[in-house]
Structures are given as C-alpha cells and as structure tokens.
Amino acid sequence: MINEIVGMVLICVGITFDFFGVLGLIRLPDVYNRLQAATKCVTFGSAGILLGVLIIHGFSDLGIKALLGIFFIFLTSPVAAHAIARASHRSKIKLCDETIIDRYQEDNELLDKGVDMTSVEETNN
Amino acid sequence: MKLIRWLIGITIISVCTYFNFFVYEGALLIKLINVVLFLSLFILFRVMRGPSAADRIVAVDILGVLIIGLLALIGLFYDQSFFMDIGLIWALLSFIASLAFSKILEGRRLDD
Amino acid sequence: MSIKWRSRLTVYILSLLIWFALTDIKKFEEVAAGIVISFLVSLIAGHMLVTTEKSKSPIMRFKSAVIYLFKFLWEMIKANIHVAYIVLHPNLPIKPGIVKIKTRLTKDIAITVLTNSITLTPGTLTIDVDKQAGEIYIHWIDTFTIDTDQATKEIGGKFEKNLVEVFE
Numbered sequence: 001m002i003n004e005i006v007g008m009v010l011i012c013v014g015i016t017f018d019f020f021g022v023l024g025l026i027r028l029p030d031v032y033n034r035l036q037a038a039t040k041c042v043t044f045g046s047a048g049i050l051l052g053v054l055i056i057h058g059f060s061d062l063g064i065k066a067l068l069g070i071f072f073i074f075l076t077s078p079v080a081a082h083a084i085a086r087a088s089h090r091s092k093i094k095l096c097d098e099t100i101i102d103r104y105q106e107d108n109e110l111l112d113k114g115v116d117m118t119s120v121e122e123t124n125n
Numbered sequence: 126m127k128l129i130r131w132l133i134g135i136t137i138i139s140v141c142t143y144f145n146f147f148v149y150e151g152a153l154l155i156k157l158i159n160v161v162l163f164l165s166l167f168i169l170f171r172v173m174r175g176p177s178a179a180d181r182i183v184a185v186d187i188l189g190v191l192i193i194g195l196l197a198l199i200g201l202f203y204d205q206s207f208f209m210d211i212g213l214i215w216a217l218l219s220f221i222a223s224l225a226f227s228k229i230l231e232g233r234r235l236d237d
Numbered sequence: 238m239s240i241k242w243r244s245r246l247t248v249y250i251l252s253l254l255i256w257f258a259l260t261d262i263k264k265f266e267e268v269a270a271g272i273v274i275s276f277l278v279s280l281i282a283g284h285m286l287v288t289t290e291k292s293k294s295p296i297m298r299f300k301s302a303v304i305y306l307f308k309f310l311w312e313m314i315k316a317n318i319h320v321a322y323i324v325l326h327p328n329l330p331i332k333p334g335i336v337k338i339k340t341r342l343t344k345d346i347a348i349t350v351l352t353n354s355i356t357l358t359p360g361t362l363t364i365d366v367d368k369q370a371g372e373i374y375i376h377w378i379d380t381f382t383i384d385t386d387q388a389t390k391e392i393g394g395k396f397e398k399n400l401v402e403v404f405e
Binding site: 127128 | 328
C-alpha cells in the first residue's frame, strides 16, 4: 500500500516535469535553448516515471526493465543533445537575438585564419 | 502581446486539465496516460512547425525519451512486461537516428 | 592477463547477469542460451569497456563515486526547478551565450562523464570538446560571466574534484 502511494507520487512528479520540458520545447526561441529545456526536464521526468513503476511493481520483469531504461536514458540523452547542438552550430543555424556572446564562433574564425596564414607561408617558402 | 498569448495558453491548459481530471471518469492511470499522449501531441506540433531541420531532430529525439515513460505506464496498467521491451527498443532506435541525422546535418559522411 | 581479456571477462559477467535478470532462471534452455549469447557478445564487442589501468584503490574510488552521484542528483533537481521557472514566466527571462571553460581531465571516460553531467545541470549544455587544449564550449542559458576562469569555477569546479579521484 505505502509503495503504491510513493510510486504514484513519483509518477505524478515525473509527468509534471515532462510537461515543463515540452512547454519549453514550444515556447523558447532557438534550437539551443529548446534543447536545454527539453533534454533536462524530459530526462528527469521519464526517469521519475520509470522509478515510480519500479517501486509499484517491485523487482519483477517489468521493474527490472524499467531500471535498465533509467540507466539507458541517463547515458544516451545528453550524448544526443551534444551531437545535435554541435551539428546545428556547424551547419550555421543562427542563435537567437538575445545572445550576448559566442566564443565558439570567434575561436573557429581564428582557427580558420591561422590555417590560411600557415598554408600561405608554406607556399611562399 | 506576450502577456496575452501567455494568458491564452494558461486558459487552454487549465480547461484541458479540468476536463481530463474532473469530468472524464476512469482510472487514475488512464488519466495520467492521457496527459502524456497530450504532451506527445505538443511535440508533434514542433515536428510539423519547426523552422529548421535541427528543430525537427530535437523534437523526434525528445519524443523517443517521452515514449519510454508512456509505455512503462501502459505496461503498469495492463500488467504486461513486453510493453517495456518496445519502449527500450524505441529509445535505442531514436538515439541512433538522432546521431545519424546530426552527422548528416554537419555535412560528414556516415562512415566517417 | 592482458587488459583486453580482463575487459572481455567484465562484459561477459555483466551481460550474463542482465540475461538472468530478464529471463526465467529455472529453465535449462534459457540458461544455456544466455551462456552462449553472452560469450559471443563479449568476444565481439568486449574489448571496448575497460581500456586503461587504474592506480587508486577501488574502495576510495567507490566512495568518491557515491559522493559524486548524490551531488549530481541534487544539482539535477535544482536544474529542473530552474527550467520550470523560466518556462512558466510570461517574459521568458533568458540571456543566452556560448562560453569556454578549461578542464584538467585527460581520459576519455572522465571527459564524457563531466560533459554529460554539465548537460544535465542548471542552464548549461555542452557544445564541443577540444581535447588537446583541454577546453569545453558551453551554451549557457543565463550568462552570469563571460570570463573563462570564473566560468570554469562556476560550472565545472563542482564536479571536477570528485571525477579526478574516481577516474584518474
């Protein structure tokens, strides 16, 4: 009885944070901000739902699969977010207008100029 | 303008919550499953509407993580464990798909 | 025993345990199929799990890993409340920017764990890692400072000490 109540509370908290993540996906202005809100909140929310299922059902086959699912989403979700963020920055998708600094862009431009300078010097020699 | 849109959104969400939790009669788990289905409808809106390809990839990746939770709830309701198998494989495939899509978006070849 | 075969043995034991957890252990066919399949899996893909020797004792590493885990969970709860505040606010109070931080970690797995936990903690998202220079580029949703050293202390400093003890 007590574990059903605790599991239900965990499931409700998880669904609430899922809702916040999806709301961030709808409301925020550009890809990077959307990725931040969605990755954090939806990962935490789904982990909460799976933990609630594990607590309600105990260590049966469904519970152990839910535990595997928690490990799996904690490992894969940030990696996918990182890959998408780097790809969208390299394919020159603009950041939103409120952005105040972009160190990655500056360093890439410096790197490009440096490579050009050395190649020019080598050809001259 | 922003405030008006925020108020409209809050009103729609409160009306939907009211109808789901107080008017509709059913088990509590079914109501929670309804909420998650509604959230995946929001994500499909972003897939349809997204200005760039990256937005669509983000939405599909997030949908994969949400679906694990949904299938765990369905498995809890019907007391069957094979729904969770579907969820794990769905999440694995959506992870691999988002990695492959981001590689294509970056302009690299897949066997790089 | 070389390090490759030790890694394969670890993968064999882990996959056998997961197989027994998912199937019925009383049936003979299930156990036999599990032994054969875990052997094949560890032979094909087992050499990738453990690649470096560790110098510290396992008990100390386990202790700092547990401390790290609790710190990480607390930061993650804070991150979710922060995102909920931003998303529910009518004016969307964001001030995004991409900053650069430095790291002392050198091993692949340590950098992976650091970047994953940076992605799941308040307001930050890893964009790229420059392994030779030891620099990480981070998208920050409300940029507190644009100075590299201060940002290092603010973002990576919480986790780096524990990760050095666990992995290096």
